[in-house]
Amino acid sequence: MADLIQFKCPSCGGKLEFDSASQKMKCPFCLSEYDASEMQQEDAVLDQKDEQKEERYDTGDSTWGQGETDGLRIYKCQSCGGEVVGDETMAASKCPYCDNPVIMTGQFSGDLKPDLVIPFKLDKEAAKKSLLQHMEGKPLLPKIFKSENHIDEIKGIYVPVWLYDAQADASYRFQAKKIRRWSDQQYAYTETSVFSVDREGSIHFENVPVDGSEKMDNTLMESLEPFNIKDAVPFQTAYLSGYLADRYDVDEQTCAARANERIKQSTRQEFTRTVQGYDTVTIEHEQIHLNEGKARYALYPVWLLNTSWNGEKYVFAMNGQTGKFVGNLPSDKRKAWAIFFAVTAAVTVIAYFIMGMMQ
Amino acid sequence: MDFLMPLIIGLVVGLIVLFSLLSQLKSVSQKHEASDYVVQNSLHLNVRNDRLIDKHTERQMVRQAMPQGGSAGSVPMQNASHPQSSHSPGMHSQGHQQGGGLTIVDAPKNKH
Numbered sequence: 001m002a003d004l005i006q007f008k009c010p011s012c013g014g015k016l017e018f019d020s021a022s023q024k025m026k027c028p029f030c031l032s033e034y035d036a037s038e039m040q041q042e043d044a045v046l047d048q049k050d051e052q053k054e055e056r057y058d059t060g061d062s063t064w065g066q067g068e069t070d071g072l073r074i075y076k077c078q079s080c081g082g083e084v085v086g087d088e089t090m091a092a093s094k095c096p097y098c099d100n101p102v103i104m105t106g107q108f109s110g111d112l113k114p115d116l117v118i119p120f121k122l123d124k125e126a127a128k129k130s131l132l133q134h135m136e137g138k139p140l141l142p143k144i145f146k147s148e149n150h151i152d153e154i155k156g157i158y159v160p161v162w163l164y165d166a167q168a169d170a171s172y173r174f175q176a177k178k179i180r181r182w183s184d185q186q187y188a189y190t191e192t193s194v195f196s197v198d199r200e201g202s203i204h205f206e207n208v209p210v211d212g213s214e215k216m217d218n219t220l221m222e223s224l225e226p227f228n229i230k231d232a233v234p235f236q237t238a239y240l241s242g243y244l245a246d247r248y249d250v251d252e253q254t255c256a257a258r259a260n261e262r263i264k265q266s267t268r269q270e271f272t273r274t275v276q277g278y279d280t281v282t283i284e285h286e287q288i289h290l291n292e293g294k295a296r297y298a299l300y301p302v303w304l305l306n307t308s309w310n311g312e313k314y315v316f317a318m319n320g321q322t323g324k325f326v327g328n329l330p331s332d333k334r335k336a337w338a339i340f341f342a343v344t345a346a347v348t349v350i351a352y353f354i355m356g357m358m359q
Numbered sequence: 360m361d362f363l364m365p366l367i368i369g370l371v372v373g374l375i376v377l378f379s380l381l382s383q384l385k386s387v388s389q390k391h392e393a394s395d396y397v398v399q400n401s402l403h404l405n406v407r408n409d410r411l412i413d414k415h416t417e418r419q420m421v422r423q424a425m426p427q428g429g430s431a432g433s434v435p436m437q438n439a440s441h442p443q444s445s446h447s448p449g450m451h452s453q454g455h456q457q458g459g460g461l462t463i464v465d466a467p468k469n470k471h
Contacts, residue, residue, distance in 0.1 A: 176409070195409050198410075201405050205398065223388060265393070266392040266393045266397060274402075341373070343369075343377075344373030348368065350365075352365035355365060
């Protein structure tokens with residue numbers, strides 16, 4: 001039953017939410033502000049042992065039928081007593097009845113406790129503004145999408161990510177060529193010098209992020225990178241107040257494959273970059289060993305904006321720390337063809353006259 | 360036929376403009392590397408070795424100098440089996456290294 005944390009204002013008893021502008025807990029009613037560290041005592045419950053975690057799943061006094069709660073978790077709001085229903089990974093939300101922010105402590109206790117959290121730095125208004133900017137200066141975007149487009153939902157969500165550190169020990173053999181060309185009155189000469197280039201060494205990577213949530217699109221998360229880990233702070237539930245959050249549902253081992261893939265690609269690029277002064281460089285042999293691997297669990301701030309148009313759903317996302325905004329937009333096919341034919345015709349006519357003048 | 364080349368140029372430019380405008384609408388893509396997460400100055404090389412293993416020169420007849428009835432073609436100039444150490448004026452010397460040794464080889468003399 002002690003599943004939920006709700007941060008109450010010590011002055012007026014109102015709901016406290018994390019305010020991204022002041023980076024403090026703020027009461028929207030009496031405007032009192034509190035440092036997040038002052039709310040640390042609430043997190044003591046997170047250090048409970050795993051056996052106690054199981055107590056958080058509560059369907060006892062509800063009217064749900066057998067099997068109806070499969071895959072769901074039901075919590076009781078401490079403010080109004082209303083039921084807060086979420087899936088197995090929901091870790092922070094709002095009570096649908098009283099709108100009070102609620103944090104499911106069981107989702108962060110024991111091994112599930114994140115090591116780090118990057119607090120939101122940008123608010124909902126910034127996300128709305130960025131969406132409008134995102135649609136500016138794009139001639140192929142249907143005008144009607146911009147004018148008719150209504151945001152169905154905006155949510156600030158802490159996305160669970162795994163951060164990997166690793167050292168890559170690598171050994172490479174490249175074939176590199178230098179090509180020199182010159183000519184005299186009769187011949188054009190091409191001199192090709194072929195080199196065998198060996199490189200061996202190591203390179204270190206830190207905090208390579210991999211999305212640990214099944215629900216969140218991995219490509220969307222990667223498009224929002226980079227997040228600045230220097231702003232990360234030790235995890236505290238207070239930072240989640242007023243936002244949504246999920247706990248990870250893809251484990252560290254599974255996510256490691258994706259991190260390794262990216263680390264290997266960058267190792268390849270960095271070692272290839274050391275082969276300089278050649279016209280072509282190709283890899284003949286490659287060996288990469290990753291070691292000193294370490295993984296940490298963190299929560300990254302993301303604003304998600306859902307819109308629908310013409311029966312299709314469009315998802316946009318904004319990095320809640322840096323403001324980087326991404327999301328694919330629809331194209332006006334008729335306008336695309338019109339621009340293509342107009343440019344082709346104009347360039348053809350200009351080229352025709354220029355070539356005519358040169359002859 | 361006079362119109363063909365300008366049309367090709369027009370189509371190519373039209374396609375470039377079209378694809379650049381379409382690419383403005385796509386901002387979601389997978390990251391294939393982790394270059395943002397390389398620790399600064401963490402690349403250390405224990406082995407850094409560049410060896411010349413082969414050097415050869417090819418020559419191609421310049422079209423204006425082509426004799427009547429002849430055809431321009433690529434002529435390899437290397438002749439590693441008969442290395443010579445002398446240089447002929449107007450000829451290019453080339454290095455050819457096989458098995459670690461560097462040999463200077465002259466290009467065959469011009470037959471014209």
